[in-house]
Amino acid sequence: MDRLVVPFSTRAEFQMxxxxxxxxxxxxxxxxxPDYDIWELGHSGTDAGLRRFLQNGGRLQLAAHEGKRLERDAxxxxxxxxxxxHLIEVRRTSKSLRQLTDSFCIADQFHIVRRFHADHFRGEAAFNSPQDTRTSLERFLTIWLESGPGLLANSTGL
Known part of the structure; x- marks a missing residue:
């Protein structure tokens, strides 16, 4: 598979x-x-895809400013x-990171979907492109290290 970078600007394109x-x-x-409001993490198709990923031993890390929508809507x-x-970890960002407004998903350090601002749909998807994930991956690791425990399997509180 060759490197593919695709800009997008609609909710449907982001979801796809x-x-x-x-x-x-x-x-x-x-x-x-910031809150996973439009990610459809509670949608049956997303659930099926994530279950397949986790059943095969994949690890999922989510960081967010808050998780009330996940708790309520997903x-x-x-x-x-x-x-x-045991394969999912959710963290809540510290107050010092609350100004961050981008949004992204990185798969295997090789594929990425990112919105430039969480309030808008404009962004880009890059597949088979580790060079396009590098900056966001470094950003994620910094966010991860500066975040604390969030949503747990037996309690709420993200």
Whole structure:
């Protein structure tokens, strides 16, 4: 598969590229969004894709500023967290990171879907392109290290 970079500007395009990114993941998924409002983590198709990924031993890391929408609107994701809590870690960003407004999903350090600002749909998807994931991956690792425990399988509180 050759490197592919695709700009997008609509919700439907974001959802399509996100689904593609999730389907390419084999080992790691690293995600950051202020609240995952439009990610459809509670959608049956997303749940099925994430379950397949986790059943094959994949590891999922999510970082967010807050998780009230996940707790309220994504019961499938909460069940996924309960069922695969040993492979999923969710962290809540510290107050010093609350100004961050981008949004991205990185699969296996090789594929990425990113929105430049979480309030807008404009962004790009890059597949088979480790060079396009590098900056966001470094950003994610910094966010991850400066974040604390979030949503747990048996309690809420992201």
């Amino acid at each position: 590229h996100l689904a593609t990114c999730l389907s390419h993941a084999e080992h790691t998924l690293q995600m950051f969004d 019961p499938r994701f909460l069940r996924l967290l309960r069922d695969y809590g």
